[in-house]
Amino acid sequence: MSHTKKIVSVDEVLDQAKTYITDQKQLEVIKQAYLFAKEKHAGQFRKTGEDYIIHPLNVAMILTTIYADYQTIAAGFLHDVLEDCDCTYEEMEEKFGPEITKLVYGVTKLSRIHFSTDNEYLIDYYKKIIVGMSEDVRVIIIKLADRLHNMRTLWAVPPDRQKVKAREALEILAPIAHHLGIHKIKSELEDLALRYLKPDVFYDIAEKLNKTKLERDRTVADMEKEVSDLLTEHHINHEIKGRAKCIYSIYNKLNKGKKFSDIYDLLALRILVHTEQECYLALGIIHSKFRPLPKRFKDYIAMPKPNMYQSLHTTVFGIDGYLFEIQIRTYDMDEIAENGIASHWAYKENKGSNKIANLQSTTEQKLQFFKSIIDLSKDKMSNEEFVNSVKEEVLNNNIYCFTPKGDVIELPVGATPVDFAYKIHTKVGDTTTGAIVNNSIVPLNYELKNNDIVRIITNKSATPSFEWINFVKATTTKNKIKNFFSKNEKDVYIERGKDSLEKELRKKKLSISEFLSDENLKDIYEEFKLDTLDDLYLSIGNGKISPLSVINFIVKDQEVAAPKVVKVTSKNMDADIIVNGIDKVKVNLANCCCPVYGDDIIGYITKGNGITVHRTNCHNLEMLESRTLEVHWNTNVNKRYLTNILIYSNSQDNHMLDLMQTISNMNVSVDGINMMSKVGSILYSASIYVTGLDQLTKLFSNLEKQPYIDHVERLMR
Numbered sequence: 001m002s003h004t005k006k007i008v009s010v011d012e013v014l015d016q017a018k019t020y021i022t023d024q025k026q027l028e029v030i031k032q033a034y035l036f037a038k039e040k041h042a043g044q045f046r047k048t049g050e051d052y053i054i055h056p057l058n059v060a061m062i063l064t065t066i067y068a069d070y071q072t073i074a075a076g077f078l079h080d081v082l083e084d085c086d087c088t089y090e091e092m093e094e095k096f097g098p099e100i101t102k103l104v105y106g107v108t109k110l111s112r113i114h115f116s117t118d119n120e121y122l123i124d125y126y127k128k129i130i131v132g133m134s135e136d137v138r139v140i141i142i143k144l145a146d147r148l149h150n151m152r153t154l155w156a157v158p159p160d161r162q163k164v165k166a167r168e169a170l171e172i173l174a175p176i177a178h179h180l181g182i183h184k185i186k187s188e189l190e191d192l193a194l195r196y197l198k199p200d201v202f203y204d205i206a207e208k209l210n211k212t213k214l215e216r217d218r219t220v221a222d223m224e225k226e227v228s229d230l231l232t233e234h235h236i237n238h239e240i241k242g243r244a245k246c247i248y249s250i251y252n253k254l255n256k257g258k259k260f261s262d263i264y265d266l267l268a269l270r271i272l273v274h275t276e277q278e279c280y281l282a283l284g285i286i287h288s289k290f291r292p293l294p295k296r297f298k299d300y301i302a303m304p305k306p307n308m309y310q311s312l313h314t315t316v317f318g319i320d321g322y323l324f325e326i327q328i329r330t331y332d333m334d335e336i337a338e339n340g341i342a343s344h345w346a347y348k349e350n351k352g353s354n355k356i357a358n359l360q361s362t363t364e365q366k367l368q369f370f371k372s373i374i375d376l377s378k379d380k381m382s383n384e385e386f387v388n389s390v391k392e393e394v395l396n397n398n399i400y401c402f403t404p405k406g407d408v409i410e411l412p413v414g415a416t417p418v419d420f421a422y423k424i425h426t427k428v429g430d431t432t433t434g435a436i437v438n439n440s441i442v443p444l445n446y447e448l449k450n451n452d453i454v455r456i457i458t459n460k461s462a463t464p465s466f467e468w469i470n471f472v473k474a475t476t477t478k479n480k481i482k483n484f485f486s487k488n489e490k491d492v493y494i495e496r497g498k499d500s501l502e503k504e505l506r507k508k509k510l511s512i513s514e515f516l517s518d519e520n521l522k523d524i525y526e527e528f529k530l531d532t533l534d535d536l537y538l539s540i541g542n543g544k545i546s547p548l549s550v551i552n553f554i555v556k557d558q559e560v561a562a563p564k565v566v567k568v569t570s571k572n573m574d575a576d577i578i579v580n581g582i583d584k585v586k587v588n589l590a591n592c593c594c595p596v597y598g599d600d601i602i603g604y605i606t607k608g609n610g611i612t613v614h615r616t617n618c619h620n621l622e623m624l625e626s627r628t629l630e631v632h633w634n635t636n637v638n639k640r641y642l643t644n645i646l647i648y649s650n651s652q653d654n655h656m657l658d659l660m661q662t663i664s665n666m667n668v669s670v671d672g673i674n675m676m677s678k679v680g681s682i683l684y685s686a687s688i689y690v691t692g693l694d695q696l697t698k699l700f701s702n703l704e705k706q707p708y709i710d711h712v713e714r715l716m717r
């Protein structure tokens with residue numbers, strides 16, 4: 001490849017700008033910026049040997065090809081003046097006003113980076129990019145144009161610097177261009193970078209493309225004609241473009257293990273029509289004549305990519321047995337596909353400052369990438385975490401999943417439903433209890449795939465598990481979970497306890513204020529050995545006391561024989577556990593914590609064996625919590641539950657008989673009692689059947705009234 005020096009002149013830039021800027025004053029500002037830069041850079045030369053002004057001229061030219069506004073083009077001319085010339089901020093501001101000067105200053109800040117260790121450099125770089133973007137996205141666009149021209153003339157730089165610059169372009173700037181949707185700049189940056197990073201690969205692909213070029217060109221032309229005739233026949237106004245594939249994207253596919261001959265989208269057509277309706281119409285017509293390749297159809301019109309890209313994609317068996325990748329889109333969509341966020345310059349006919357506000361607010365509202373990156377800059381995190389997060393958001397390949405409503409959520413590869421939940425909203429993440437992906441329940445550490453439809457199950461009294469940190473993918477998710485735990489944990493539990501008590505009271509149609517009367521509270525404090533209402537909530541919130549046991553303690557006397565046995569028609573209603581929203585699922589009660597009716601419980605999804613129900617305070621859950629979902633007791637079922645208790649006596653005498661008597665007096669059946677000797681006293685372990693937590697709580701208090709018993713607790717294995 002030759003390095004032809006096509007000298008760009010200011011008239012060319014102005015001519016190009018005139019195609020979309022009509023205001024004479026604005027064109028004059030552009031011209032003045034050129035003259036000012038020319039004067040300031042006088043006597044300076046590029047490494048290519050050219051006058052320095054050639055560089056700003058080219059940068060401005062690139063900016064006009066993406067329809068930049070006049071301030072951006074002017075700043076493009078001036079972008080190196082503050083940095084390299086004898087010119088102060090004040091001088092520039094006086095001449096060009098605050099807006100243009102701010103843009104130039106933004107670009108200058110980006111360039112002033114001290115090279116040190118790799119990571120420190122990146123931290124600096126990323127932080128500046130983020131600040132630049134959040135202040136004015138045009139700063140980044142100028143930076144992209146600047147780098148693009150520098151990459152075009154990279155041959156003039158010493159080889160070791162070439163690699164550094166090329167890597168930076170590929171790893172940082174091209175991904176940013178991609179996220180901003182500026183495909184034009186992105187693909188050229190990638191190709192140029194590859195040329196310097198892996199010249200052998202680059203020229204190999206280029207040569208192969210060249211060898212087959214004649215044949216491919218002919219085939220494409222033939223196909224173009226056939227498709228065009230077909231559309232004309234159906235009265236669809238259209239334009240067809242053959243399109244060049246970027247060498248870098250071919251390299252990427254080869255890298256993924258595809259053979260050169262297999263990269264079938266080498267032959268490609270783009271069809272431009274006027275309306276969205278015509279896109280689908282054209283698709284139907286083409287499919288009726290050319291057989292589509294299964295599973296290659298993508299509707300990015302109905303579901304745009306997060307960088308706003310819209311188009312229909314299909315691959316068909318075209319003429320001569322060649323496969324053709326066909327894109328169908330409107331002119332507007334094409335504009336966005338090429339220029340991304342920059343296309344808003346071309347479309348908004350508003351005046352001056354409105355237009356800028358528009359570009360910036362469009363960026364902020366429409367690009368998830370931007371939102372994530374702004375979120376990152378707000379998060380308190382270490383520099384290393386920061387770099388990792390930005391890399392993840394900016395550099396990594398992403399997957400796209402959908403909410404049940406069809407909103408696209410962009411996630412890093414390997415993301416889990418928890419990442420998805422936090423991406424929707426921190427509140428959603430914090431209260432996640434389960435996830436359904438494409439209609440199946442999945443564990444929370446499930447690895448999401450592209451195009452998964454994800455429904456997050458939440459419970460407003462649920463809280464995140466610290467264990468999630470071990471499997472979530474996004475650094476932002478990790479930080480949000482950590483944030484939750486650094487908030488006062490106690491407050492969270494109090495809140496949660498209050499919620500679940502009130503929920504239970506409402507369920508039983510009891511008045512909350514009556515229930516929490518001073519008199520009742522006094523009794524509750526005495527019974528449960530508490531001092532304050534917050535203590536009560538805390539004990540409920542952290543699972544020490546169940547809300548039912550508190551309620552039953554107060555209401556027991558007033559409660560008339562409850563109509564427990566209710567005839568129910570649904571066949572699932574005879575199960576003792578209700579799993580939210582799911583029918584016919586096998587449910588087992590865990591035998592480590594042996595939950596009984598009334599216990600706070602949670603379901604754990606097992607591999608291939610349905611759902612196992614644990615008590616929420618079961619210590620085994622610490623390991624399992626990632627795969628939990630919300631379950632409830634069916635209040636309509638009357639049955640007895642096996643559970644295990646430990647009875648700590650305070651004597652060495654054998655009280656077995658007495659114990660059996662006390663237990664069976666309460667209509668609790670005993671499955672077995674064992675005696676274990678402890679130093680100074682005997683410990684009994686008993687397996688018993690109880691109707692529920694009320695009965696169990698009552699049993700405990702009766703047992704603890706016995707003089708030979710110290711205390712009783714439930715056994716958890």
Ligand code: MN
Pocket residue numbers: 055079080146
């Ligand atoms: Mn520059």
